[in-house]
Structures are given as C-alpha cells and as structure tokens.
Amino acid sequence: MSERILEHCPRCGAAGLSRPNVNKWVCPQCKFQLYLNTxxxxxxxxxxxxxxxxxxxxxxxxxxxxxxxxxxxxxxxxxxxxxxxxxxxxxxxxxxxxxxxxxxxxxxxxxxxxxxxxxxxxxxxxxxxxxxxxxxxxxxxxxxxxxxxxxxxxxxxxxxxxxxxxxxxxxxxx
Ligand SMILES: [Zn+2]
The missing domain is CATH 3.90.79.10 (Nucleoside Triphosphate Pyrophosphohydrolase)
Structure with missing residues (x-):
C-alpha cells in the first residue's frame, strides 16, 4: 500500500508508524495501535x-x-x-x-x-x-x-x- 494516511502517532506524536495490515497502524515508540476499519x-x-x-x-x-x-x-x-x-x-x-x-x-x-x-x-x-x-x-x-x-x-x-x-x-x- 502506498497510501500515507497517518504519519505521526496520535498518542505520542512519534513518526515512523508501521502498518502491518491494511487497516492497522502501530507506533514504534509507545506501541499504540490504531485500526481504521471498513x-x-x-x-x-x-x-x-x-x-x-x-x-x-x-x-x-x-x-x-x-x-x-x-x-x-x-x-x-x-x-x-x-x-x-x-x-x-x-x-x-x-x-x-x-x-x-x-x-x-x-x-x-x-x-x-x-x-x-x-x-x-x-x-x-x-x-x-x-x-x-x-x-x-x-x-x-x-x-x-x-x-x-x-x-x-x-x-x-x-x-x-x-x-x-x-x-x-x-x-x-x-
Ligand atoms: Zn506513540
């Protein structure tokens, strides 16, 4: 996926979120997980x-x-x-x-x-x-x-x- 929906963690502001699934983002710093489901x-x-x-x-x-x-x-x-x-x-x-x-x-x-x-x-x-x-x-x-x-x-x-x-x-x- 080339879409850049989230660039910073909504909780701690860290950059470099990983996106293990099409609908999931994970913060490398605080481990916050965000789902954007259908x-x-x-x-x-x-x-x-x-x-x-x-x-x-x-x-x-x-x-x-x-x-x-x-x-x-x-x-x-x-x-x-x-x-x-x-x-x-x-x-x-x-x-x-x-x-x-x-x-x-x-x-x-x-x-x-x-x-x-x-x-x-x-x-x-x-x-x-x-x-x-x-x-x-x-x-x-x-x-x-x-x-x-x-x-x-x-x-x-x-x-x-x-x-x-x-x-x-x-x-x-x-
Ligand atoms: Zn974070």
Whole structure:
C-alpha cells in the first residue's frame, strides 16, 4: 500500500508508524495501535411507477457531477435500514415505506487526503406514493433512467455502477 494516511502517532506524536495490515497502524515508540476499519455505507434503489431508476447527480467532491445513488455513511448506533431511510429523506425529501436488502460491494472513497474504505450496502426502497423527489443536501440533480438509458461511465464509483447493473440483471432481465 502506498497510501500515507497517518504519519505521526496520535498518542505520542512519534513518526515512523508501521502498518502491518491494511487497516492497522502501530507506533514504534509507545506501541499504540490504531485500526481504521471498513466503514458501512448504504445506497437506495428507488423506481418510479414506470420502472425507471432514480439516479442522483453528486453536488460535491469526490466525483462532483457524476451519477450516484441516494445514500451515505451509516452513523454510530444506527442500523443500515435506518441509515438508508434517513439518507433518502435528507437527500430527496422522500419517505421510505419499505426496504429490502439487495447486495453489497466494496468501495474506496477519497476525502481530505484520506481514502476511506467502505462497504456499500444496497437496499431496494419503496417510497410512499404521491411524493415528489427534490434534490437537497449533497445532491444537485435527479435523473430517472430506464436500463437502456444507463451509461455506466457516468457513475462516480465502481461499487455503485456494479450495484445498479446487478439490480437490473436481477430485477429486470434484459
Ligand atoms: Zn506513540
């Protein structure tokens, strides 16, 4: 691994931390051990009544302007289901009425000079009828796509592209 995430010990300030595993740092002076484990994240697959998939356009870096699915990091003390319901409300103003787990894919999320490793958990979400999605938070736009209209290269993250492809293969075999 060539990533330089930690250069000094957070406890004693010594330099020269060793990294015996991808997620573990050890201080040569005070032997402090720090783990940066994979973070849980969620994303939502929402279809309108015509079977089109709701795709968001990212408002911020990383990958500003690229396609994404609604979602984000799971907060401490929160279930993945609670997280996906909260994210859909924050980003789109939609109330989710049911969630069904679909699959997971690993992702790398660069932010502020650190590449966070995430595990993206995908949920098929139904939303209460009569609502209109409004882009908010870190979403700058909304696109509804049929499978034939999906351009895989416009997705900012491989994990999300893979989840969308898996969804349409499973749910709507072409
Ligand atoms: Zn130390």
């Amino acid at each position: 973070a849980a994240a969620v994303c939502a697959l929402i279809q309108d009544d015509r079977g089109r998939l709701l795709v968001t356009v990212r408002a911020n870096d990383p990958k500003k302007g690229f396609w994404d699915l609604p979602g984000g990091f799971v907060d401490p003390d929160e279930s993945a289901e609670q997280a996906v319901i909260r994210e859909v409300r924050e980003e789109l103003g939609l109330r989710v009425s049911s969630t069904h787990y679909l699959c997971s894919r690993p992702n790398a999320y660069p932010f502020g000079g650190i590449t966070y490793r995430t595990l993206d958990l995908a949920y098929v979400c139904r939303v209460e009828s009569g609502q209109r999605a409004v882009a908010a938070d870190d979403v700058q736009g909304i696109v509804y796509c049929r499978p034939a209209e999906l351009d895989p290269h416009r997705f900012g993250f491989d994990s999300i592209r893979q989840i969308v492809e898996f969804f349409f293969k499973r749910i709507h075999p072409l």
